[in-house]
Amino acid sequence: MGEYVFPVTLPSVVVHGTAARYAVQRIFCVGQNYAAHAREMGGDPQREPPFFFMKPASALVADGALVPYPSRTTNFHHEVELVAAIGRPGQDIAVADALTHVYGYAVGNDYTRRDLQTAARTNGRPWDISKGFDHSAGVGTLYPVAAAGPVERASLWLTVNGQTRQRAAIADMIWDVAGIVSLLSSYFALLPGDVIFTGTPAGVGPLLVGDVVSAGIDGLGTLTHTIVSG
Numbered sequence: 001m002g003e004y005v006f007p008v009t010l011p012s013v014v015v016h017g018t019a020a021r022y023a024v025q026r027i028f029c030v031g032q033n034y035a036a037h038a039r040e041m042g043g044d045p046q047r048e049p050p051f052f053f054m055k056p057a058s059a060l061v062a063d064g065a066l067v068p069y070p071s072r073t074t075n076f077h078h079e080v081e082l083v084a085a086i087g088r089p090g091q092d093i094a095v096a097d098a099l100t101h102v103y104g105y106a107v108g109n110d111y112t113r114r115d116l117q118t119a120a121r122t123n124g125r126p127w128d129i130s131k132g133f134d135h136s137a138g139v140g141t142l143y144p145v146a147a148a149g150p151v152e153r154a155s156l157w158l159t160v161n162g163q164t165r166q167r168a169a170i171a172d173m174i175w176d177v178a179g180i181v182s183l184l185s186s187y188f189a190l191l192p193g194d195v196i197f198t199g200t201p202a203g204v205g206p207l208l209v210g211d212v213v214s215a216g217i218d219g220l221g222t223l224t225h226t227i228v229s230g
């Protein structure tokens with residue numbers, strides 16, 4: 001392969017216990033995977049199964065970064081989520097085999113232009129501008145499975161300026177990680193470099209310039225950002 005006319009840097013995340021980084025190629029996200037959040041978004045968790053959308057890998061934002069308040073919104077929201085990173089290729093993966101395809105886990109924050117998302121939902125339009133904008137995919141340190149705590153028994157939480165906004169148990173997910181990986185692999189051939197935001201619990205809410213937003217999951221550390229003027 002020759003050189004590129006414009007140099008390329010692969011988006012990547014820090015991996016616990018090694019200097020090597022995990023290169024990210026695709027970011028998949030699950031919508032409405034906690035019943036209480038599905039209800040707060042006007043959904044019906046009994047009738048609407050979780051669904052998928054994507055963000056570009058270029059939207060990654062690391063722990064400790066400054067996150068610019070995005071343009072074209074007046075309702076910029078946080079969503080703490082468990083992120084699973086694929087480490088073994090597969091498609092049509094059985095639920096029973098799905099966790100063998102997971103390399104590790106991280107804390108995520110699925111930043112959202114909620115007003116634009118609501119308008120897209122109302123009008124049946126794509127979610128890209130509400131979900132896939134620059135700096136919209138917060139991902140903390142990636143913990144290989146063996147170094148992560150027992151994620152299925154962990155809690156996840158999010159604070160803004162020290163005040164708790166979200167707190168729930170990973171076990172409250174409608175579809176667990178194995179179910180998500182299995183279903184996603186029926187749509188896409190999964191590869192190392194694929195990361196999956198697994199949905200947020202109830203308590204999503206607005207962020208303002210100057211806010212310090214911290215997300216955490218037991219055994220996976222924390223992910224902290226300061227919102228700055230865009």
Ligand code: MN
Pocket residue numbers: 029030031079081110197199200
């Ligand atoms: Mn989300």
